[in-house]
Amino acid sequence: MKFAILVNEGPYTHQAADTAYQFTKAALENGHEIFRIFFYHSGVNNGTRFTRPPQDDRDLVQNWSSLAKDHNLDLVVCVAAAQRRGIIDKDEAQRHGKDCDNLADGFRISGLGQLIEASIQADRTMVFGD
Amino acid sequence: MSEEMYDEDEYQGEIKKLMYVNRKAPYGTIYALESLEVVLIGAAFDQDVSLVFMDDGVYQLKKGQDTKATEMKNFSPTYRALEMYDVEKLFVSKDSLEERGLKVDDLIVPVEILDADQMADLMEDQDVILSF
Numbered sequence: 001m002k003f004a005i006l007v008n009e010g011p012y013t014h015q016a017a018d019t020a021y022q023f024t025k026a027a028l029e030n031g032h033e034i035f036r037i038f039f040y041h042s043g044v045n046n047g048t049r050f051t052r053p054p055q056d057d058r059d060l061v062q063n064w065s066s067l068a069k070d071h072n073l074d075l076v077v078c079v080a081a082a083q084r085r086g087i088i089d090k091d092e093a094q095r096h097g098k099d100c101d102n103l104a105d106g107f108r109i110s111g112l113g114q115l116i117e118a119s120i121q122a123d124r125t126m127v128f129g130d
Numbered sequence: 131m132s133e134e135m136y137d138e139d140e141y142q143g144e145i146k147k148l149m150y151v152n153r154k155a156p157y158g159t160i161y162a163l164e165s166l167e168v169v170l171i172g173a174a175f176d177q178d179v180s181l182v183f184m185d186d187g188v189y190q191l192k193k194g195q196d197t198k199a200t201e202m203k204n205f206s207p208t209y210r211a212l213e214m215y216d217v218e219k220l221f222v223s224k225d226s227l228e229e230r231g232l233k234v235d236d237l238i239v240p241v242e243i244l245d246a247d248q249m250a251d252l253m254e255d256q257d258v259i260l261s262f
Binding site: 125 | 144146148160161164167168171172174175177258259260261262
């Protein structure tokens with residue numbers, strides 16, 4: 001089955017982000033296709049490489065990046081939600097005169113149309129949120 | 131809004147039943163506002179769109195919202211503009227409305243009121259449900 005995944009909550013604040021990651025991992029292990037993972041609301045915080053969780057805790061951002069690399073996943077962070085919450089890639093940082101960027105490896109920033117397109121293309125859309 | 135434009139031809143022929151479920155109060159959290167942003171962008175894709183308001187989400191449609199003292203943007207007039215985006219199927223949970231002492235006259239847009247069974251049937255009939 002071809003899945004689209006929507007992640008509406010940030011890491012460490014809400015377990016929805018972990019559940020989305022675990023679902024994605026399990027779906028891939030069982031031979032399903034992940035068309036796209038879209039991060040919205042505070043879910044955009046899954047895409048900042050500046051998180052530093054305690055060493056004895058899971059590193060969710062790193063986990064997403066690794067999973068994306070291993071399975072060539074399309075991890076998309078909503079631009080409007082990201083701008084509100086300070087998630088920014090190199091291009092955006094330059095455009096807005098910010099002194100650095102923080103988008104984690106394997107993520108890209110794009111528009112909400114990517115969510116709608118994914119839900120049209122996928123066989124099933126899974127929403128992970130509050 | 132700085133969203134990219136999509137080639138609508140690309141999606142011709144594929145029309146899905148797409149439902150947005152709004153469950154949160156309009157202020158206090160950003161869910162309602164950002165959900166509305168998805169609806170507005172999503173309208174460009176010409177899908178068969180329905181909006182559902184249930185739980186505290188029914189407050190999103192309450193008439194006479196005044197947010198001045200909280201310095202929040204009152205985005206409730208946008209619901210009245212949905213018609214221009216061809217988003218015309220608005221459904222409200224009967225139970226959620228009654229539990230909060232609201233009547234259909236308290237709402238800023240025309241809606242269809244559904245009881246729990248009707249709401250379940252409508253949801254069952256959808257291809258995609260995005261819940262906020």
